[in-house]
Amino acid sequence: xxxxxxxxxxxxxxxxxxxxxxxxxxxxxxxxxxxxxxxxxxxxxxxxxxxxxxxxxxxxxxxxxxxxxxxxxxxxxxxxxxxxxxxxxxxxxxxxxxxxxxxxxxxxxxxxxxxxxxxxxxxxxxxxxxxxxxxxxxxxxxxxxxxxxxxxxxxxxxxxxxxxxxxxxxxxxxxxxxxxxxxxxxxxxxxxxxxxxxxxxxxxxxxxxxxxxxxxxxxxxxxxxxxxxxxxxxxxxxxxxxxxxxxxxxxxxxxxxxxxxxxxxxxxxxxxxxxxxxxxxxxxxxxxxxxxxxxxxxxxxxxxxxxxxxxxxxxxxxxxxxxxxxxxxxxxxxxxxxxxxxxxxxxxxxxxxxxxxxxxxxxxxxxxxxxxxxxxxxxxxxxxxxxxxxxxxxxxxxxxxxxxxxxxxxxxxxxxxxxxxxxxxxxxxxxxxxxxxxxxxxxxxxxxxxxxxxxxxxxxxxxxxxxxxxxxxxxxxxxxxxxxxxxxxxxxxxxxxxxxxxxxxxxxxxxxxxxxxxxxxxxxxxxxxxxxxxxxxxxxxxxxxxxxxxxxxxxxxxxxx
Ligand code: PEP
Ligand code: MG
Numbered sequence: 255x256x257x258x259x260x261x262x263x264x265x266x267x268x269x270x271x272x273x274x275x276x277x278x279x280x281x282x283x284x285x286x287x288x289x290x291x292x293x294x295x296x297x298x299x300x301x302x303x304x305x306x307x308x309x310x311x312x313x314x315x316x317x318x319x320x321x322x323x324x325x326x327x328x329x330x331x332x333x334x335x336x337x338x339x340x341x342x343x344x345x346x347x348x349x350x351x352x353x354x355x356x357x358x359x360x361x362x363x364x365x366x367x368x369x370x371x372x373x374x375x376x377x378x379x380x381x382x383x384x385x386x387x388x389x390x391x392x393x394x395x396x397x398x399x400x401x402x403x404x405x406x407x408x409x410x411x412x413x414x415x416x417x418x419x420x421x422x423x424x425x426x427x428x429x430x431x432x433x434x435x436x437x438x439x440x441x442x443x444x445x446x447x448x449x450x451x452x453x454x455x456x457x458x459x460x461x462x463x464x465x466x467x468x469x470x471x472x473x474x475x476x477x478x479x480x481x482x483x484x485x486x487x488x489x490x491x492x493x494x495x496x497x498x499x500x501x502x503x504x505x506x507x508x509x510x511x512x513x514x515x516x517x518x519x520x521x522x523x524x525x526x527x528x529x530x531x532x533x534x535x536x537x538x539x540x541x542x543x544x545x546x547x548x549x550x551x552x553x554x555x556x557x558x559x560x561x562x563x564x565x566x567x568x569x570x571x572x573x574x575x576x577x578x579x580x581x582x583x584x585x586x587x588x589x590x591x592x593x594x595x596x597x598x599x600x601x602x603x604x605x606x607x608x609x610x611x612x613x614x615x616x617x618x619x620x621x622x623x624x625x626x627x628x629x630x631x632x633x634x635x636x637x638x639x640x641x642x643x644x645x646x647x648x649x650x651x652x653x654x655x656x657x658x659x660x661x662x663x664x665x666x667x668x669x670x671x672x673x674x675x676x677x678x679x680x681x682x683x684x685x686x687x688x689x690x691x692x693x694x695x696x697x698x699x700x701x702x703x704x705x706x707x708x709x710x711x712x713x714x715x716x717x718x719x720x721x722x723x724x725x726x727x728x729x730x731x732x733x734x735x736x737x738x739x740x741x742x743x744x745x746x747x748x749x750x751x752x753x754x755x756x757x758x759x760x761x762x763x764x765x766x767x768x769x770x771x772x773x774x775x776x777x778x779x780x781x782x783x784x785x786x787x788x789x790x791x792x793x794x795x796x797x798x799x800x801x802x803x804x805x806x807x808x809x810x811x812x813x814x815x
Contacts, residue, residue, distance in 0.1 A: 261485060261486065261487040261488060262485070262486040262487060263483050263484070263485050263486075264462055264463075264465055264466055264483065264484045264485075264486075265462070265482055265483055265484075265803075266437070266438075266459040266460055266461045266462030266463070266482050266483075266484070266715070267442070267459065267460050267461045267482050267715040267716070267719065268458070268459050268478070268479045268480050268481055268482030268483075269448040269451060269452065269458045269459065269460055269479070270448070270451045270452050270455065270456060270457055270458040270479045271457065271479045271480035271500075271752075271753065271754075271776065272435070272455070272456070272457030272479045272480070272500050272503075272504065273457060273476070273477065273478050273479070273480075273496045273497050273499070273500035274412075274414055274434035274435035274457050274476075274477045274479075274497060274500075275474065275475070275476045275477075275488070275490075275493040275494060275496070275497050276411075276412040276413050276414050276434050276435070276474065276475070277411070277412070277413055277414070277471075277472045277473065277474055277475070278413070278414055278416055278469050278470070278471055278472060278473050278474075278475050279406075279407065279409055279413035279414065279415050279416065279433075279471065280416050280417070280471050281404070281405055281406055281407070281415065281416070281417040281420070281424065282402055282403070282404045282405055282406070282407055283404060284388075284392045284404050285392055285395045285396045285399065285401060285404060287363055287395070288357065288359040288360045288363060288395070289360065290356065290360055291355075291356065291357050291360055292354065292355040292356055293355060293357075294352065294355050294356065294357055295355075296355075299352055299353055299355070302352050302357065302358050302361075303348070303349050303352045303353075303358070305358045305398065306345075306348055306352065306358035306361065306362065306394070306398070307345070309358070309394050309397040309398045310339050310340070310345065310394050310397075312397055313339050313390065313393045313394050313397050313403075314336045314339040314340050315336075316403070317332050317333075317335050317336035317339065317423060318332070318333070318336045320332050320423075320426075320427050321333045321336060321426075324426060324427060326536075328426035328427060329426075331422045331423065331425075331426040332423055332426050332427065334386075334422075335386055335389065335390060335422065335423045335426075338386055338387065338390050339390045339393075339394065343369075344365050344366070344369055345365075347364070347365030347368050347369070348361045348362055348364075348365040349361075350365075351364040351365060358398050359395050359398050359399065362391055362394050362395055362398070363391060363395070366387050366388065366390075366391040369387055370384045370387050370388065373387065376594075385419070385421055385422065386421065386422055386423070388421075389405075389421035389422070389423055389424075392404045393405075405421065405423070405424045406424050406427070406428070406429075409429060409432035409433065410432070411432065412432060412433075412434045413432055413433060413434065414433075414434060414435040414436070414437060414475055414477055415428070415433055415435070415436050415437065416437050416438075416466055416469065417436075417437075417438050417439070417447075418438065418439045418440055419438050419439070419440040419441050419447060420436065420438060420447045420450075422450075425447055425450040425451075426450070428450070428454065428456070430454055430456065433456065434456070434457070434477075435456060435457040435458065435459075435477040435479065436451050436456055436457070436458040436459070437458075437459045437460075437462055437466060437477060437484055438458075438459070438460045438461070438462065439461070439462055439463055439464055439466060439467075440460070440461060441460035441461055442460060442461060442709065442710060442711070442715050442718065447460060448460055449770075452751065452770050452772055452773055453770070453772050455504075455772060455776075457477055457478075457479030457500075458479055459477060459479060459482050459483070459484060460715065461713075461715035462484060466484060469484075469486060473486065474488075474490070474493075475488075476488035476493040476496065478496070480754065480810060481806070481807070481810070503779075506779050507775045507776050507779040508775070509779075510541065510775050510778045510779035510782065511541060512524060512541035512542065512543065512774075512778055513541075513543055514543075514767070514774075514777070514778045514781055515781065515782065516760065516781050516782070516784055516785050516786050516789060517782055517783060517784055517785045518785040518786055518787075520760070520785075520786040520789075522756075522760050522764070522765065522766065522767060522781060523543050523544075523546075523581075523744075523765065523766035523767070524541070524542055524543060524766070524767055524768075524769075524774045524777060524778055525542055525543055525544050525545055525546030525547075525581070525583070525744070525746075525766055525767070525768035525769075525774075526540060526542040526544075526545050526546065526768065526769070526770070526771040526774065527545075527546060527547040527548075527549070527746060527768050527769055527770055527771075528545050528547070528548050528549075528573060528771075529548075529549050529552035529553070530552060530553050530569075530572065530573065531569070531572025531573050531575070531576060533771075534548070534572065534573040534576035534577065535576045536771060537576070537771035538576045538577060539771075540771035540772070540774055540775070541774060541775055541778060542580075542771055542774050543580055543581065544577050544580035544581035544582055544583075545573065545577055545580070545581070545582040545583060545584075545768070546583050546694065546744055546746050546750075546766060546767070546768020546769075547583055547585060547694065547746035547768050548570075548573050548582060548583065548584045548585060549585055549588060550569075550570070550584060550585060550586065550587055550588075550626070551587045551588050551589050551593050551595055552593070553569050554587075554589075554595050554597075555593065555595065557595070557596065557597065558596045558597060559597055560597040560598075560622065560625070563625050563628050563629045563632065564629075564632075566625070566626060566629035566630075566633075567629040567630075567632040567633040568633075570584065570629060570630055570633035570634075571633040574633055574634060574637060574641075574643070577641065578637070578641055579638075579640045579641055580640070580641055581641065581642045581643075581644065582641070582642075582643055582644070583644045583645075583646060583671070583692075583694065583744075583746075583768070584630055584643065584644070584645055584646075585645075585646050585647070585648055585673065586613070586616075586623060586626050586627070586630075586645065586646070586647050586648065587612075587615065587622070587623075587626060587648075588611065588612045588648035588649065588673075589611065589612070589615055590603075590606055590609060590610060590611025590612060590614075590615065591606045591607045591609070591611045592606075592607075592709075592710060594606070598615050598619075598622060599611075599615065607702065607708065611648075611649055612647070612648035612649025612650075612673075613647040613648060613649050613650055613655055613659060614649060623659075623662065624662060627645065627662055627663060627666050627668060628666065630643070630645055630666075630668060631666040631667060631668055634668070642669060643668065643669065644668075644669045644670075644671055644691070644692055645663050645668045645669065645670060645671065646670070646671040646672055646673055646692070646693075646694055647659045647670075647671075647672050647673065648673045648675070648696070649673065649675065649676060649699075650672040650673060650674075650676065650679050650686065651676040651678045651679055652678065652679075652682065652686075653682055653685035653686045653689065655672075656672050656686040656687075656689040656690055657689045659672065660689045660690055669691045669692070670689075670690055670691055671690050671691055671692035671693055671694060672686065672690055672693050672694075673693070673694055673695070673696045673699075673746075674693050674694065674695045674696065674700065674732050674743075675695065675696030675697075675698070675699035675700045675703070675747075676699070676700070676703055677700065677703055677704050677728060680700070680728040680731050680732050680735075681731075683731065683732055683735035683736070683739075684735050684738065684739070687735055687736060687738075687739035687741055688739055690741060691741060692741050692742045692743075692744065693732065693736060693741065693742075693743055693744070694743075694744040694745065694746045694766075694768070695729055695732055695743065695744065695745045695746070695747065695764070696746060696747045697720045697725065697729075697745060697747030697748065697749035697750070698720075698747040698748055699747070700725060700728060700729075700747065701717075701718050701719065701720050701722060701725045701747070702718055704722070704724050704725050704728060705717040705718060705722060705724065705725070716802065716803075719802040720747065720748065720749035720752070720755060721755060721796070721802035721803075721805045721806045722801070722802045722805075723796065723797055723798075723799050723800070723801065723802070723805055726758065726762065726793075726796055726797055726805070727797060729745070729759060729762050729764065730762045730763070730793075730797065733762050733763030733764060734763070736763070736765075737763060742765040742766065743763065743764055743765055744764065744765060744766035744767065744768060745759050745764050745766070745767050745768065746767075746768040746769075748769070750767035750768055750769040750773075750777070751769035751770055751773035751776075751777065752777075753776045753777050753779070753780030753781075754780065754806070754809050754810055754813055755806075755809075756777040756780060756781060757780060757781060757784055757788075757789045757792055757793075757809070757813065758789070758792055758793045758796045758805075758809060759793075760781060760786070760789040760793075761786070761788075761789030761790040761791070761792055761793030761794070762793045780813070783813075784813065788812075791812070792808075792809045792812045792813065795808045795809060795812060796808065796809050
């Protein structure tokens with residue numbers, strides 16, 4: 255790095271490793287929002303509404319055209335956004351505001367505010383869609399004013415994108431020939447930007463804060479996605495050397511072939527996290543040994559009535575069919591908190607992350623759980639010994655819960671396990687594990703509950719960091735208890751997607767790691783470079799650190815040496 259005086263390092267949460275050195279590119283700003291005017295004369299109101307319709311249709315057509323050029327989930331996101339611009343309810347709300355004399359621009363704001371309030375009241379995943387709503391509002395307003403569409407500009411050469419947060423439509427059409435890294439002021443490790451960056455394998459840092467606004471467009475910046483740093487004034491030679499090293503690593507990752515093992519042959523099963531049959535089919539092309547977490551609730555987020563056993567079995571079978579010869583770990587409904595399910599959750603809770611979520615729902619409604627277990631058993635019929643079906647419960651906190659859940663599974667010939675994601679379950683592992691055949695540590699929630707920090711809060715990303723030694727100590731305790739009880743311990747939170755952390759987890763005694771399928775090769779390639787003894791040494795170093803940043807940096811240095 256050049257002399258410390260002219261070098262500034264800004265720190266966020268690195269979510270995709272990799273180094274990039276390129277000029278800063280800012281997303282085109284959102285339009286200034288209009289205020290109420292109410293001055294459109296009655297006779298002009300139909301034409302004013304037509305003006306809105308023309309603009310909305312233009313925006314929808316543009317999104318549709320981009321969706322046709324895109325592929326896979328990018329195409330779906332764009333199509334869904336175009337669908338929102340065409341939404342009849344939203345357009346009706348605009349017409350109502352126009353017919354009371356508001357301009358098309360302001361009517362667009364009024365209609366959007368109404369829908370944002372509705373989505374926010376619904377909470378969870380619906381609330382996350384408010385970003386899309388505001389995105390279409392801004393695009394339509396810019397179109398009405400004849401301004402350039404907000405969002406990503408065309409990029410010449412290579413660029414690092416800086417944004418407050420990226421809208422799904424922006425991330426869906428990232429031009430990966432030119433975009434070499436993403437940096438957002440907001441967002442967290444599970445935000446939309448992070449998920450897309452992981453899919454595209456683009457170095458990405460989130461939650462850097464507003465200080466990055468000081469970086470003028472076109473200034474050269476060095477981004478290190480593993481450390482979560484943005485460096486201004488970096489020495490160009492050193493920066494380019496770091497980029498070359500990162501490219502070498504990318505080449506190693508591309509060549510890596512499973513199964514997962516350390517350099518001395520210690521096996522670590524690498525598995526995929528999936529949300530539905532489509533994701534499972536995509537994951538089956540990756541170097542994974544099966545599914546380590548099928549989040550069943552993701553299939554029912556917009557389902558209002560509980561699906562019957564047959565219907566559920568059909569949904570689950572799509573995932574099983576993608577892995578006919580491999581292990582699938584299926585999780586029973588983890589409804590609640592950020593994933594409310596209309597037919598499972600209470601309407602209102604003061605504090606849903608600490609509320610009736612996950613297995614807790616079944617205490618007052620055992621039929622909901624047993625019908626799901628029946629459906630899982632039915633879907634798993636005929637799967638041979640090569641394709642074990644393991645079933646785990648989310649949010650287990652006590653030994654009674656583990657025993658009760660295991661009993662219901664065993665009655666149906668299913669192999670029971672539990673997520674370890676509540677600190678109480680770690681502390682009681684010696685009592686919980688004897689009832690079970692396996693456990694899987696959910697580091698996302700285990701970190702949230704250990705650090706008492708909302709996993710969705712961008713301002714707490716430094717706390718909701720699985721490198722927190724407090725969390726790693728709980729992982730160690732869980733692995734020790736697993737070895738004592740003679741059952742395997744996996745990790746299926748986002749921690750399993752971080753190659754350096756994967757070595758730490760292996761050193762702590764974790765037997766399998768489950769992550770987004772796109773992250774698995776990076777983890778496998780890193781594990782292949784270290785032996786088990788080294789994994790244990792770096793795990794000790796991480797446990798001995800004072801905090802998450804020190805743990806991460808110590809381990810990274812040790813891995814480089
Ligand atoms: C976790 O909490 O780490 C986990 C894997 O479950 P989810 O992210 O679905 O809560
Ligand atoms: Mg969880």
